[in-house]
Amino acid sequence: MPGATTLPASELSSLFGAYLQAVCRRSAQALASCGYRALLVHSGSLLPVFEDDRTYPFEANAPFKVWTPLAEPDCFVYFQPDQIPVLVFNQPTNYWHKPPAPPEGYWTAYFDIRTCPDRESARAVLPPDLGTTAYLGEAFAELGSWGTAAKNPARLIRHLDFGRAVKSPYELACLREASRLGARGHLAAQRAFAAGESEFGIELAFLAACGLREQELPYNPIIALNESASVLHYQVLEKHAPAARHSLLIDAGAEFAGYASDITRTYSAGDGDFSALIARMHAMQHALCEGVRPGADWREVHLRAHRLTAQVLQEAEILTCSADEALAAGVTSVFLPHGIGHLLGLEVHDAGGFMRSPEGGDIPRPEGHPYLRLTRTLEEGFVVTMEPGIYFIDSLLQAAQADKRARLINWSRVKTLRKFGGIRIEDDLAVTATGCENLTREAFRAELSPT
Numbered sequence: 001m002p003g004a005t006t007l008p009a010s011e012l013s014s015l016f017g018a019y020l021q022a023v024c025r026r027s028a029q030a031l032a033s034c035g036y037r038a039l040l041v042h043s044g045s046l047l048p049v050f051e052d053d054r055t056y057p058f059e060a061n062a063p064f065k066v067w068t069p070l071a072e073p074d075c076f077v078y079f080q081p082d083q084i085p086v087l088v089f090n091q092p093t094n095y096w097h098k099p100p101a102p103p104e105g106y107w108t109a110y111f112d113i114r115t116c117p118d119r120e121s122a123r124a125v126l127p128p129d130l131g132t133t134a135y136l137g138e139a140f141a142e143l144g145s146w147g148t149a150a151k152n153p154a155r156l157i158r159h160l161d162f163g164r165a166v167k168s169p170y171e172l173a174c175l176r177e178a179s180r181l182g183a184r185g186h187l188a189a190q191r192a193f194a195a196g197e198s199e200f201g202i203e204l205a206f207l208a209a210c211g212l213r214e215q216e217l218p219y220n221p222i223i224a225l226n227e228s229a230s231v232l233h234y235q236v237l238e239k240h241a242p243a244a245r246h247s248l249l250i251d252a253g254a255e256f257a258g259y260a261s262d263i264t265r266t267y268s269a270g271d272g273d274f275s276a277l278i279a280r281m282h283a284m285q286h287a288l289c290e291g292v293r294p295g296a297d298w299r300e301v302h303l304r305a306h307r308l309t310a311q312v313l314q315e316a317e318i319l320t321c322s323a324d325e326a327l328a329a330g331v332t333s334v335f336l337p338h339g340i341g342h343l344l345g346l347e348v349h350d351a352g353g354f355m356r357s358p359e360g361g362d363i364p365r366p367e368g369h370p371y372l373r374l375t376r377t378l379e380e381g382f383v384v385t386m387e388p389g390i391y392f393i394d395s396l397l398q399a400a401q402a403d404k405r406a407r408l409i410n411w412s413r414v415k416t417l418r419k420f421g422g423i424r425i426e427d428d429l430a431v432t433a434t435g436c437e438n439l440t441r442e443a444f445r446a447e448l449s450p451t
């Protein structure tokens with residue numbers, strides 16, 4: 001459920017109403033194009049640990065979160081065009097756990113809510129004949145006997161996902177809230193780093209400031225001190241602070257009503273060379289953000305990031321050659337081996353990044369860039385991340401040292417910088433009619449100077 005918000009519930013409610021209408025329209029079109037009359041979406045089930053009576057933390061899946069911020073297992077949304085959507089709310093009778101309270105909040109007025117204690121009762125409140133209904137969600141034991149027309153039809157999912165890239169005013173409001181919480185967490189993490197905390201201690205500071213538990217975050221935070229910052233998805237969270245502190249890379253976001261923020265900052269413990277490199281990366285990131293507007297081809301944004309990375313490497317004396325020569329030889333991919341950004345929304349890496357159209361056909365990645373997650377041309381309402389980085393990754397450096405790129409890299413400089421691990425600066429951007437709104441920088445500004 002959504003946490004504390006700066007938005008009045010009445011405003012959220014009217015925004016949600018307009019959003020849900022659009023979802024209904026989009027879904028009705030998708031159903032019609034794919035030959036179904038109705039849609040049934042499952043939130044997901046509690047997954048038991050093998051040979052144990054515990055379950056894994058529950059995550060509602062994105063196709064369900066499209067409809068409601070309710071994050072409870074075994075709930076269903078049933079939608080038939082031109083009818084108010086039905087929410088089947090699962091309220092188990094169980095004295096071991098506290099049953100979830102009936103849904104409440106800015107969004108509930110738009111649903112016909114039917115409360116059921118289990119899946120069998122849920123089936124009973126749905127139409128008897130689901131023979132023209134498409135089902136979206138994970139398989140569960142009884143599903144076969146429910147008589148749905150199709151389970152997770154790929155073409156329908158594609159139609160639905162395509163439309164998710166353009167965010168409505170409601171979704172933008174949620175994303176701004178997620179950014180605000182994330183910025184608050186980041187500021188606390190920065191203070192914890194300055195105070196000499198361990199990676200784990202920094203995470204606790206982040207969580208406390210966001211007011212979220214770890215399982216409520218949109219992804220596991222990457223909190224890396226020193227050379228660990230070179231591990232792109234570093235997951236360890238060391239409980240002891242290292243003897244010497246050089247740097248912190250923190251990639252962590254918060255969630256509001258199912259929507260994610262995805263924010264990365266890098267800090268230096270001292271004021272030397274590495275601070276200067278961080279400042280260069282902020283400037284470069286800013287330049288890349290300036291290029292975000294409707295009509296921008298994300299593949300070009302990514303390739304431009306490589307050109308700018310070559311310049312930064314050259315200015316920071318990490319190269320022994322010109323920026324152009326380094327770019328041509330593929331040296332930038334040694335230091336920037338991931339994509340420049342991705343769609344953001346209900347999922348951190350949101351759906352539909354490659355789709356040319358709802359009907360089919362993917363836009364390929366540029367050759368030599370296998371990890372780019374977005375190839376579409378930006379439209380107003382897209383929300384993307386902008387996350388340039390420069391890392392000192394042993395395995396990639398070793399590979400470069402063994403081939404013709406070796407003579408293009410200043411190895412003594414690399415050796416000096418290695419202990420800092422790397423830098424990533426990541427903001428979330430909402431594409432506007434003429435440019436973009438930087439949700440992250442706005443959120444930091446608001447947190448630092450509350451009105």
Ligand SMILES: [Mn+2]
Nearest residue numbers: 262385387426
């Ligand atoms: Mn990201």
